[in-house]
Amino acid sequence: MGARHSKSGHRSKSSKRPAQPAASPAPGPSSSAAPHPSAAMAAQLAATLSPFEQRCVGSMLGKFCGDVLGAAVEGWDVERIRAAAPDGLRNFIMGTDRGDGCYTDDTQMAIALARSLVAGGGRCEALAAARAYADEYDMARGYGGTAYKILMLIRKEGVDEESLASLGTCFIPGGSFGNGGAMRIAPLGLVYRHAPPAVLREAVAAALRVTHVHPTAIDGAFVIALAVGYLATHAPPPAELAPAEAAAGSAAGDGGGQAASVSGLFDHLLAQQSLMETPAMVQKLQAVRSAVLQAAPLAKAPGQGWAAYFASGGWRAELELHDAVSEAFQIRADDAAAVALAALTFHWGRPRDAVVASVHYGGDTDTIAAIVGGMAGALYGVGWLPDRWLGVLENGNAGRDDVVALARQLAQFDTRS
Incomplete structure (x- = not known):
């Protein structure tokens, strides 16, 4: 699927040290034996939200979770994660250096982008987005070296249209091809859900201009924004939810669209291949579509435990697809987009499983799981998010409640031009 690329200089988080757990992850009970977790928090939250607010809140909280x-x-390989969590890493690991329930730069940059969209009346302006990233920036969230240099430069010297034009290439000639744009782009996909694809791509490029101008980076983020827009405007497929979760489940899209499907999603993405600058992005989308549809009979069965699924042909098919479209550490934006879509669609109708599977791929686990969570929330709303996740999320400044409020503001906008 194209040449392998060195990560040097292109990692969005090259200086990031993975948060180390105080002890090995304590695996939870097998999902085949354990009852569904309480969805009291999700149900209470959903009861206060309009249908499209559920999509926006679900996307932002899904990314956060x-x-x-x-x-x-992050940085662990498939075997190490499986050995540490043989029944699936379904609970947050406590006692990390970062702090319990604390997000990384993946969520922080999405929050900053969302703030700039709200402040701009639903429109993405490159200069406003750049300033928002710098304002929100917190080194402790694990930013990479290049992002650190750019955002600190903005903080020290400010930024205007003239300086913005060169920031994306001032430290990496040609710009970064990393996944830092794809990881943050979900809020834009929500707001521009009905925009013509060419308008969406222009907005994506504006959102990334300060840090990512390489065509690979823009293509990866564009694909994720397209996916979020499609998912947010279609009814979800049936999901495996306990009664309490079903009561809090997602309503149909704000336009009451038809049910989303795997084929429909990939048809929507591939219909815009003329707007993608890199053949590799198109090839990877085609590969994921083909593999997921062929592997449908091998999908994780309702109630099947992760230990059993990890020993199955379905899991082998997932890993084979991952290796076909991505390096082990999914730093390239097209790798990250393809792998995230694979996790979501391999586990279609089971959003929680999609997030867990994405972590078990290894590599850039926080970024891939954040992208999957953002897409899953756009489709399923908030009802799939368990208390064991929601209840642990940090909730200070720019924490869980602030993110909910920000997502509700995002839901007010429907930018089409």
């Missing part, structure tokens, strides 16, 4: 779940094992 995926980020936290994957952050403690």
Whole structure:
């Protein structure tokens, strides 16, 4: 699927040290034996939200939860994560250096982008986005070296249209091809859900201009934004939810669209391949579509425990697809987009399983799980998020409640031009 690339200089988190757990992850009970977790928090939250607010809140909180779940094992390989959590890493690891329930740069940059969209009346302006990233920036969230240099430069010297034009290439000639744009782009996909694809791509490029101008980075983020827009405007497929969760489940899209499908999602993405600058992105989408549809009979069965699934042909098919479209550490934006879509669609109708699977791929676990969580929330709303995740999320400044409020503001906008 194209040449392998060195990560040097292109890692969005090259200086990030993975948060180390105080002890090995304590695996929870097998999902085949354990009851569904209480969805009291999700149900109470959903009762206060309009249908599209559920999509926006679910996307932002899904990203937050995926980020936290994957952050403690970032950089681990498949075998190490499976050995530490043979029944699936389904609970947050406590006692990490970062702090319990704390997100990384993946969520922080999405929050900053969302703030800039709200402040701009639903429109993405490159200069406003750049300033928002710098304002929100917190080194402790695990930013990479290049992002650190750019955002600190903005903090010290400010930024205007003239300086913005060169920031994306001032430290990496040609710009970064990393996944830092794809990881943050979900809020834009929500707001631009009905925009013509060419308008969406222009907005994506604006959102990334300060840090990622390489065509690979823009293509990866564009694909995720397209996916979020599709998912947010279609009814979810049936999901495995306990009664309490079903009561809090997602309503149909704000336009009452038809049910989302795996084929429909990939048809939507591939219909815009003329707007993708890199053949590799198109090839990877085609590969994921083909593999997921062929492997449908091998999908994780309702109630099947992770230990059993890890020994199955379905899991082998997931890992084979991962290796076909991505390096082990999914730093390239097209790798990250392809792998995230694979996790979501391999576990279609089971959003929680999709996030857990994405972590078990290893590599850039927080980023991939954050992207999957953001897409899953756009489709399923908040009803799939368990208390064991929601209840642990940090809740200070820019924490869980603030993210909910920000997502509700995002839901007010429907930018089409």
